[in-house]
Amino acid sequence: MKKGASENSRIFFLLTALLLILLLFLGLALGSVSVSLREILHALSDPNAQTANDVIIRSVRLPRVLAGLLTGAGLGAAGAILQAVLNNSLASSNTIGVNSGAGFFVMLSMLIFPKNPAAKSFMAFLGALVTVLFILCLAYYAERSRVTIILAGITVSSFLTAAMNLIKTLDDSIVINSLSFSIGSLAGVTMSSIAYPAPGILLAILIASLLGKALNIMNLGDGTAMSLGLNAGFFRIIYVLLASLLAGCVVSYSGLIGFVGLIVPHVCRYFVGHDARVLIPASALLGSVFVLTADLAGRVLFAPYELPVGIILSLSGAPFFLYLLLKKGGRRVNA
């Protein structure tokens, strides 16, 4: 059975990696203008080429597929981390309030520095961090059980969502911006808006995967973890910080994309099992596949109109998740 499980993982990684490469290619090739493989290679290999297609590929589509890749990887990995660390299958960066914290701060920065996009990504990360620290403190004083973190997260999250709506109501000028922000969209992403988040996301995924053994042990409960020589409280904070780094980075350029962080780890667990060392990279990969597929569908299905990736993900994600719940009788889906 063990051999079978690792065999499954190998096939899973191989297939999702192939799918990802295909999606990256399609993401560059398809859209309102279709481009051939040769044109793509031309645009990417020669930074001075200036035909219309070269410019579209380099400054519109490339940032967009890279952003999709990073968004999916970040949210997928964050979901896998949080579900394991809080031992709750409903956890994701949405649930513990990180997304809305980042969102609230981004909206604040739109209000205060309307002309400065760099402030946006910094504020998003700051918002994620401040929110998660606040929630950890709350949970700590309320005797830091895993349930308290989730409850505190949901409460803080709805408070911040209300605050975001308040800002929207008070200041009409950011309504247009904030609409695509609260739905979650990759349209209009530029290389400079992902320049800072990208290394943060990749690094956090790498660290979280390398520390996966600790996450596995924490799943045995704090007492057992402590008696095995692992400081569960300390590692819980490290993991929650890593997850908020991931979520903050993603929210800074893509807005509030829902569902990926919740669904992807469940799907992955079905194929690769519960070992965090495998599950985190698997969720990152499959998250990218989900987001890139949804973004591609949003661009192609109703061309020349475009649907934001957030809408596609929620529309297709929700029924898919319900299907999973029913098919597995809720048993294997439960973390």
Add this chain to the structure above:
Amino acid sequence: MLEFRNADISVGRTGILEDINVSFEKGKITSLVGPNGSGKTTLLQSLNGLSCVKGGEILLEGKDYLALPPKERAQSLSFFSQLRGGAPNISVRGLVEHGRFPYMGFSRHLSAEDREAMDRAMEFTGLTAEADRQVSELSGGMQQRAYLAMQLAQDCPYMVMDEPGNYLDLPGQRELERLILCLKEEGKTVIVVIHDLSKALRISDSIVVMDRRKIVGSGTPRELPESGLLQRVFDCRIRPVETEEGIRYLVE
């Protein structure tokens, strides 16, 4: 020797035990007995951090146990926990492998010694054939064995077990008893919470009695029934019975 000195122990912010003084001798089997809610688990969980020591100290062979680095602690004292969350989604072998965590470096690579300890632990608990099954698929008793195997793989000189006999069937109980005696032969110190008094009297070198959040006494299985302490605390009668294997105690 594991020694609690004037220990005040609380769970969360609620103080439960005050001024506890008790010691557990090295190389012996000590049973901790007491009615439900007498504070046994709270006392022992100060060793794995689930209850905290607010005053006094815990000494392990003279060293401040709580000040030891986590890995060193985990190499000297292992803990079999009575209360656990749901069954983890992990294979039996994976669970037993966790027992070797205190010995792993950052690469988490298993050495030959680790593998040997794991194999021995699974053999001892009769789980070799189930090594690749998921713990969550096993019955309560088999899960209990799997956790026991993890503790064995941890291979510590001090072993604390909080009601290890839960869910075990009669042969399982007997094997557990043999296992505990075997561990003592190997020179381990065993501290075990047992509800079955006649078993405690049969296998222990020493018995510590708790009642209403206090240590109310201790003694050898020979002394205790005569003192009448157990009879008072548990409201029972204890009759010694001569058998071929020596004196046994009938608890009614």
